Amino acid sequence: MRKFIFVIRYALRRMTRDAIKSLILILVAMSFTILISEISYSLEKQYKKMNEAYASIEVEGFLTQKDGSEAKVYSKYIKMFDQSLGEYKAYVKDICLKRSVNYIPSENYILQDGEQYPSVIGISRTKADINLLPISGVAIEYFENYDESVYMTNSNVCIVSSTLADGTLSGAVRVDEDGFISIYAYVEIATRDMVKIPLKLKVIGTYTNGDKDIYCPWPVIVETLNTVLMGDLYSEGLKFTMNDNTLIDEFKEKASQIFVPTGYMGADKDKTMQYSLTLKDDLLIQTITPLTKNISMLEKVKPVIFILSAAIGFIACMLFIRNRKPEFANMRSLGTSKGLVFTEAIFEQLLFGITGTLIGIGIYFIFHGSKAQFIAQDILIFIACYLAGATIAVINITRINVMKIMKSNE
Amino acid sequence: MKTEKRILELDKVVYEYSNKYQTVKAVNEISYDFQKGRFYAIVGKSGSGKTTLLSLLAGLDVPKEGAVSYMGKPTKEMDRDRYRREDVAVIYQDFNLFPLLTVVENVMYPLQLKGMNEKQAMHIASEKINAVGMDENFYKRFPSMLSGGEQQRIAIARALASGAQIILADEPTGNLDTENGNNIIDILKKLAHDDGYCVIVVTHDLGISADADEVLNMRDGKLII
Numbered sequence: 240m241r242k243f244i245f246v247i248r249y250a251l252r253r254m255t256r257d258a259i260k261s262l263i264l265i266l267v268a269m270s271f272t273i274l275i276s277e278i279s280y281s282l283e284k285q286y287k288k289m290n291e292a293y294a295s296i297e298v299e300g301f302l303t304q305k306d307g308s309e310a311k312v313y314s315k316y317i318k319m320f321d322q323s324l325g326e327y328k329a330y331v332k333d334i335c336l337k338r339s340v341n342y343i344p345s346e347n348y349i350l351q352d353g354e355q356y357p358s359v360i361g362i363s364r365t366k367a368d369i370n371l372l373p374i375s376g377v378a379i380e381y382f383e384n385y386d387e388s389v390y391m392t393n394s395n396v397c398i399v400s401s402t403l404a405d406g407t408l409s410g411a412v413r414v415d416e417d418g419f420i421s422i423y424a425y426v427e428i429a430t431r432d433m434v435k436i437p438l439k440l441k442v443i444g445t446y447t448n449g450d451k452d453i454y455c456p457w458p459v460i461v462e463t464l465n466t467v468l469m470g471d472l473y474s475e476g477l478k479f480t481m482n483d484n485t486l487i488d489e490f491k492e493k494a495s496q497i498f499v500p501t502g503y504m505g506a507d508k509d510k511t512m513q514y515s516l517t518l519k520d521d522l523l524i525q526t527i528t529p530l531t532k533n534i535s536m537l538e539k540v541k542p543v544i545f546i547l548s549a550a551i552g553f554i555a556c557m558l559f560i561r562n563r564k565p566e567f568a569n570m571r572s573l574g575t576s577k578g579l580v581f582t583e584a585i586f587e588q589l590l591f592g593i594t595g596t597l598i599g600i601g602i603y604f605i606f607h608g609s610k611a612q613f614i615a616q617d618i619l620i621f622i623a624c625y626l627a628g629a630t631i632a633v634i635n636i637t638r639i640n641v642m643k644i645m646k647s648n649e
Numbered sequence: 650m651k652t653e654k655r656i657l658e659l660d661k662v663v664y665e666y667s668n669k670y671q672t673v674k675a676v677n678e679i680s681y682d683f684q685k686g687r688f689y690a691i692v693g694k695s696g697s698g699k700t701t702l703l704s705l706l707a708g709l710d711v712p713k714e715g716a717v718s719y720m721g722k723p724t725k726e727m728d729r730d731r732y733r734r735e736d737v738a739v740i741y742q743d744f745n746l747f748p749l750l751t752v753v754e755n756v757m758y759p760l761q762l763k764g765m766n767e768k769q770a771m772h773i774a775s776e777k778i779n780a781v782g783m784d785e786n787f788y789k790r791f792p793s794m795l796s797g798g799e800q801q802r803i804a805i806a807r808a809l810a811s812g813a814q815i816i817l818a819d820e821p822t823g824n825l826d827t828e829n830g831n832n833i834i835d836i837l838k839k840l841a842h843d844d845g846y847c848v849i850v851v852t853h854d855l856g857i858s859a860d861a862d863e864v865l866n867m868r869d870g871k872l873i874i
Contacts, residue, residue, distance in 0.1 A: 241764040249750075249758075256749040569745045572709060573759050573811070574734025642704045 246575070246583040254587055260559050261591065267555045268595025268625060269602070271548050275621045276603040278544060279614035282537045285530050292526040298481040300331070300518040305499055310514055312336075312477040319497075320479055330490040335367035335478035338460050341425040342453070344412035346435060348423075351410070357451035359397070359424060359438065361460025363390050367478065371446060371454065381444035389443065393458040397440040400449030404442060411451045418442050422453070424463055434467050484523060491518065541617070545624045552628025556588050560636050567637055568644040581637045588629035596622055656720060656847050657683040657706060657815060663714035664701055664870075675701040677870035678715070685814060688841040689849040690858040693867035699851040702867065703817050706849065707739050708732045719815075734762060738808030742820035744800040746792040752778065752803050753788040759811035777806040781836060798829030805836055816840060818850040822857065834860060 254261045304310045319325045320334050341356035350356065365371040365379060365387060379398060381387075389396055399420065402408045412420050420442060423435040440455055457474075464472055481487055498516035563584075570580050596618060604611045664676040675698040683689060683706075691699045704710060705717050708729040716723040719736055733739075738759075746755045756774035761767070775785065781802040792800050801821060808816050818837060822830030834850075834857055841848040841862070850857060858864045866873040 241766075242762060245761045245764075252754070253749050565745070566747065569747070572707065572733060572739050572745075573762065573807075574730050574732070575762060576730045642701070642709045 242579060243582065246579045247586055250583045250586045250590070254590065264555055264559060264588075264591040265595040265598065267551060268592045269599040270595075271544075271551060271621060271625065272596045272599025272618065273603055275541075275544055275548070275617055276599065276614060278537055278541055279617045280603070280607065280611065282534065282541070283612055283614070285534045285537065289527060289530045289534070292523065292530065293484040296484065296523045296526060298484055298487060298518055298520045298523050299478060300481065300516060301476065301478040302498075302514045302516055305515050307515065307517075309476055311473040311475060312514070313471045313473045315471075316514065317474055317477065320477060327490070327493070330482055330486055330493075331479040332482040333364055333366065333480040335476070336363040336457050336474040337361065337367040337476055338457070338464070338472070338474055340460060340464065342422045342438070343425050343435065344410075344422055346423055346437075354410070356425060357411075357453070359422060359440075359453045359455060359460070361457040362454055363457040365390070365454075367457075367476070368454070370449070370452070375448070377446050377448050379444060379446045382442075385443040390456045391458070392456055393462060394456060395438070395440050395459055396443045397453045397455040398444040398446055399442055399453050400451070401445040401447055402449070403451060403453075404445045408450060414442050420453070426464065426467055428467050429469065436463055436466060438463060481518070481520075484520075487518070487520060487523070545620055548621050549624040549628035552588075552592070552625035553632045554628075556629040556632035557636070560584060560632065564636065564639050565644060568639050568641045571639065571641045577637065581633060584633040584637055585630060588633060589626060592622055592625050592629065654684040654686060655682050656685050658718045658721075659702075659706075659715070660718065661715035662702075662705060662712040662717060664698075664705060664710070664712050666701075674870045676705065676712070679870075679872045680715075681865065681872060683815075683847050683849060685847050686841060686845045687847060687862045688838050688860070689847075689863050689865060690861035691849065691851045691865045691867060692853070692855070692858050697867040698870040699867050700819055701870075703739075703819055703849070703851050706815070707737055707817050734759065734811065736813050737815040737817060738811045738813040740801070740804045740808055740816065740818040740821050742823035744792070744797070744804045744824075746800055746803060746807075748792055751789050751791055752783075752795070755792065755803055756807045756810050759807060763812075774806070774810055777809045778803070780809060781806045782832075796829070797825050798832060801825060801829070801833050802836070805833070805840075809840070814845075815847045815849070818848070820852055821850060822852070822854060830854070 302310050302312050302316065317334075317336060320327050320331055322328045322332065322334065337360060339358040339360045342359045343350075343356070360368060362368055362371075369375060371377055371379060381398075385396070397420070399414070400408070403411045404414055406413055412422055414420050418441055419439055421437065421439045424438055426434050426436060428434055438455075438459075440453065440459075446454075461472055481490070494516045498514050567580050567584070570583075571577070575583075600618065659679050659681045662676055662679045663674065666673045666675055677698075679702065691702060693699050705712055705724075708717075708719075708724045708727075711717070711725045711729075716725060718724070719727070719732060724732060747758065750758065753771065753774050756777055757767070757770040760770035760773055765773075775788070778784075778787065783799065783802055783806070787795070787799070787803075792803070795803065801824075804821075805816075816837065821833050821837070825833065837848050837850065838860060840846040850861070852858065
């Protein structure tokens with residue numbers, strides 16, 4: 240143990256007295272540490288941006304006819320997407336369903352010339368109808384204790400246009416003192432007869448820029464129609480949002496088993512129905528593609544840098560100890576074992592490597608401040624590679640033939 | 650009496666160097682006994698095998714045939730690192746001091762290598778430095794700050810510090826002027842005759858061989874007595 244401590248002390252003495260060479264080797268290790276830290280930092284940043292893009296960019300999808308036109312979506316397909324039932328529930332959220340039904344404000348109401356039937360529209364989300372979107376210049380205001388979540392319940396509630404609510408719209412239904420409106424859904428049944436189904440809905444909010452159309456929860460319309468229609472109920476469209484964008488390829492793969500690509504006009508019996516599934520993922524792809532390229536490049540550069548670290552460790556070490564063969568021979572002739580000579584030389588390299596690395600890490604943190612992340616794994620791989628290179632050089636140099644060195648003096 | 654003083658024996662020692670073109674017998678069946686308290690000179694032309702023989706005596710390698718024995722035990726069978734650390738010391742033409750260690754640290758090296766603590770090693774090192782005629786003003790100097798003669802004295806001090814009974818010197822005066830060379834030889838002779846060391850000097854210098862108790866003349870790897 241004393242011998243070991245002695246050679247370590249010898250190494251330390253040597254290093255401090257041969258300061259310039261020591262400093263150069265420390266600078267080499269430091270530079271590579273900064274380089275590897277910077278690469279890892281950039282990589283982390285790219286991954287972070289990609290994760291942010293996946294999390295923040297909304298990818299919407301919708302079902303259409305094969306030719307891309309709006310499709311009526313029947314219950315079987317609604318169930319396929321429904322979050323509580325369907326096989327896609329892990330992939331999708333915010334499913335938008337919509338069904339419009341004509342209504343009349345009173346049982347015996349007769350339409351004036353040129354007057355159109357107004358609609359009572361069942362929606363699962365306000366996004367289901369373009370006429371309620373901010374993009375159409377529409378603002379929705381809910382009364383106290385109500386919000387968007389009400390559209391997934393079977394509560395007999397609705398929102399109406401602000402002009403209908405304040406009673407200024409001629410020929411429109413009136414809101415009573417208790418805040419309710421009473422209308423008759425006007426539905427054509429299988430026999431082609433028209434039936435009137437009374438509906439009493441509590442007004443829970445208003446929307447701007449509208450007229451007589453009334454929006455109620457999707458289940459309310461479904462229940463209402465179920466009282467008179469026996470057939471399969473449909474939604475006038477089906478829109479959804481991707482739940483987790485990282486699963487988009489997996490979802491596309493699954494969906495391709497059932498739906499045909501948009502614009503597909505051939506007959507394909509295996510594709511079950513006539514629907515196409517379209518994902519509006521252009522923005523996501525535009526954002527992700529350059530990030531993926533950067534990540535791929537940096538991931539390729541990293542092992543190259545590690546290999547280079549080993550090479551630099553080898554070359555730097557070789558350059559700085561190759562002229563020390565006589566010194567090592569002298570040590571051996573004084574009875575220093577091969578192991579101790581190796582220990583002395585490798586300890587120096589270890590100390591250069593670690594000191595340089597620590598300074599490099601310090602500079603990296605000073606440069607990046609609080610944004611810096613400590614990439615311990617990469618640093619450890621770097622040190623391992625650097626020292627592996629240095630070790631090969633040390634083994635090479637310390638395997639001296641003392642006799643040969645002495646013989647050269649003869 | 651002669652048998653009791655015998656410290657190092659060569660018994661039909663053969664050593665060869667080989668490369669892909671030829672094999673050279675640098676040492677060819679040499680037998681000889683070295684004794685404590687005597688000063689030996691090994692002389693011969695360049696390439697005669699003197700330094701190879703010295704290296705074998707120093708335990709830097711072992712003979713291909715025959716044996717080099719220290720106190721009756723062949724170097725082949727012993728821990729040669731320990732042998733070099735404790736039983737034999739070598740002085741070189743170009744001094745071979747550690748350039749980044751001070752004078753006193755150089756002399757302490759073999760002591761600390763044996764596991765001695767710094768205080769004890771310092772005490773012994775200063776004694777040995779004084780023994781070769783240098784004082785404490787030299788302790789903290791680096792070898793590059795010393796003359797050739799001073800460096801060789803430090804090399805001798807280091808050899809003495811190791812506690813070895815055999816001192817091997819390879820052209821110890823080769824890089825020194827006559828006066829310094831004579832001083833070094835005087836020290837080595839004194840070590841052999843007064844302190845009982847076995848001193849073996851490899852040299853070209855006929856003056857040194859004239860001072861030696863015994864001269865071993867080497868030619869083509871063979872000993873001509």
